[in-house]
Amino acid sequence: MKNYFSIKQAAEIVGMTSEALRHYDRIGIVKPCYRDESSGYRYYSEQELVKLQTIALLKSMDFTLTEIGDILQLDNLHKVIEALKQAEENANKKIAYLQYAKEKIKRAYTDYENKLNNIDTKKDNFFVMHIPKRVILISNNMEHASLKNLWNYHEHFYNQLDTSLESQFLFEDMAGMITTPEKSRLFAICLKYPSVEELTILPEGDYLCANCTEENKDIVLRELLHKLKTESNICPNVIVHIISVTGILQWSYQIQILLN
Template identity: 30%
Template sequence: MNQEQKKKYLSIKEMGQKRGVSSKTLRYYDSIGIFKADYVDPDTGYRYYDPQQYEKLGTILELRSLNFSLNEIKGYFTERNMKKSVDMLKEHYKLLEEEIRSKQRLAETIKEKIDFIDKVIDNNIELEKFSFEDFPERFIISQLNKSDKSGESVALEFMHLESHLHETAPILASDRIGFYMDFDDISEMENVDNWHTMIMCSEEMKNSRHFCVLPAGKYLCAYFKDYTADRDLFIKMFLEYVKFNNIKLKGIMIQQFKIDVTVTDDPKETIIEFQALV
């Protein structure tokens, strides 16, 4: 191919620049047969592309953005027809919709966390104040064996529980971890061994031996700060409030970490919420 003919082509660098793709990627696409150069100089090995190939490269990049694998992309361009193409697009469209829903749920969760932290920073969260809140049915996985509840033991229990999740747990943003108790008498709350580590989960975990249901209903709630230093005091305060106000509890209680080591190194900034079904 002479110089005049080469002017009608795009070099590998020019094609890459126009689509924001590296020459290395284009060479790889060529080697696996997804996007081959229209002409390769036999003397220099330089690759040249017909300008009409620009659209095909754009389609490849769009398919990659839809999470098509390289093998799927190769198949997409093999013996194409409308039916084959639309079936492949429909399949990935469903996956994309679910990814969008998942990202939206994560965005909402992170927004809730940000709003809560902002309220704490602005002193708009009332600590040690009791109130009632209605909760829908919720689901947890819980470590039901006895433990010494030392920091190391609890960390291992949380790690064990998280390994059983069938989902990505946004621990940082979602207030999913804490302690759970199913009790017959409220005096059991004062025994540290009666509390069990838990992680909030979806109903999809119902076949797990660790799965538990938190019933829907009205819960007595209160926030407490610097949990690690005054845990026993907070439990005592909670019990005194229950007894003084003659509140009947239904045997379900959780301690849910709202601010913990995922967002602060200062123990005095930690906040836990007590929730007891009434």
């Protein structure tokens, strides 16, 4: 039948199952344009195929079938445009999240490959490193590293901002923790930022550093502080921990203390 497609053909074209098309027919979202009375076979035109492909796209953006049905039935162009703009925004959020997850997975399997190949990525126990100025946004309430805090910490910091400022910020894909005598808080390093009071400066300078894990962090920190006290008579008020996610459920630290 010219320009008509059986349910099997239509399902193959749009990448769905025949049962899915039957379900959409039953609930009235997309009905076949023609049904053969003698055989009962359903046939779809190109117009219905476009609707089916639209359903697949909207489902991938987490719209429910009820919401999709409402969009397909809208005859108000302003409402259609508004709905599709929302779909685009959902798609952008999903792409950003998947890219973020991809980077974490890549970092994890790289670390596992290094362990498998016995590659030691750690530096000497204590070393001095010159670090440029860093602008950071300190968390209002996250006090320590945890799986919950580290998995998508950027979202926490964007939520902390006034909505009018969100687009003016860009954070480095690296977490940190700053400790003072008063408190410890996680922070994000700002790559792009406006001039606002909420920001804190980590000054440029030479930092005494040490690599450690969650398990030996306290021991390494005590040794580092002892070295500073005995060799340089320095008792720091600010201690920086840069956090590196080294596996899906693992992370390590680089302790950094300003020397000058």
